Amino acid sequence: MAKISLIVNGNPVNANVDPRTLLVQFLRENLRLTGTHVGCDTSQCGACVVHLDGKAVKSCTTLAVMADGHEVRTIEGLAADGAPLHPMQEAFREHHGLQCGFCTPGMIMTAVDLVHRKGNDLSDHVIREELEGNLCRCTGYQNIVTSIAAGAKAMAKSDLA
């Protein structure tokens, strides 16, 4: 077992884990943060995307021990419980950027990272290129792209990053 200490959604977490525990397993099974999903389990689909030190990563391809000493943010960390949704979440709701919803947490975490890197005014082309690592198998991408463009603009006027 290995001792790890990290910050998850702003809260310090200490745990003893088997080194082969994936970060996504640790989040879902130890911390019960089940908003982060396991889709393909082969780093292709992006359902497991979380932020590690502020950058989007695939938590199914990251070991929990590698996050020791670092900061993790999951979909649950975007907005406080009961508080208004994060602007990117709100945009997905408003523009119907999901159907079954399985890929949505990863889509949103990727989209927020994209806004942090490329700003609030995103062209459809840039959004589609940047979604290379996130797969949706039901709606097609039209409304997801619309949601991200709108959410990016809304983030400029929001206190939530």
Next chain:
Amino acid sequence: MYEFKYHRPATVRQAANLLVKNEDAKVIAGGHTLVPVMKQRLASPPHLVDLSHIDGLDGIEMKGRSLVIGATARHAAVATSAVVGEAIPALAELAGMIGDPAVRHKGTIGGSLANNDPTADYPAAVLALGATIVTNKRRLKAEEFFQGLFTTALESDEIITKVMFPVPKKAAYIKFRNQASRYALVGVFVAKRPSDVRVAVTGAGSDGVFRAESFEEALKKRFSHKVLDGVSVPAEGLNSDLHGSAEYRAHLIGVLTRRAVEAATAK
């Protein structure tokens, strides 16, 4: 995944000692090749030595006429580095084409080279630019470093610390992606260097990255896509699979080399 012990050394020396002490240990940095392979149980190292917390191993800087990139520099850092963009823009573009944004936040140049996947992008740049791979023990020229599929000159306790790229006059990388995996079905890196021209091909060779010498000879006389008319590479030794025959890949190498020369000339 099978059990293993995780080590997080603070220096290259500590890391090397761990490799000496634990014979079957594997080095990990971004983990974006090794973790999937371990999940599939194709690898089961009893020890993992994580290089990603060693200070100063991910630097990017110019040293004289060379661009020096530290082994644990992430693909995203190389893709967006102003230093790389200024010195070898083709290399920044190549790094920005690897995987997807999340993968680029984790994957490292040292990991890509040490793994030497026959469809990886970096090996083409390293071979075409004539880079030097610096380890904790020695310096290796690109042509002696790559030794076939997933095989390099690295010894079991040897760690890549940095890669030194001499700055070319012109360069470009063109990749033709497999539509499903998005890996290079064929990728061609062309570099016009002060002394010669090199054309390195990834994705196509059954023995990994290689140089297309017939194209190099033609381009040495004049660096223009026009001199490539009627010049080809043999299909022998190229991969043939459900994604494309060896003949198709040979054809693609010609097409992509022309495009890369045009792109390099336009820069």
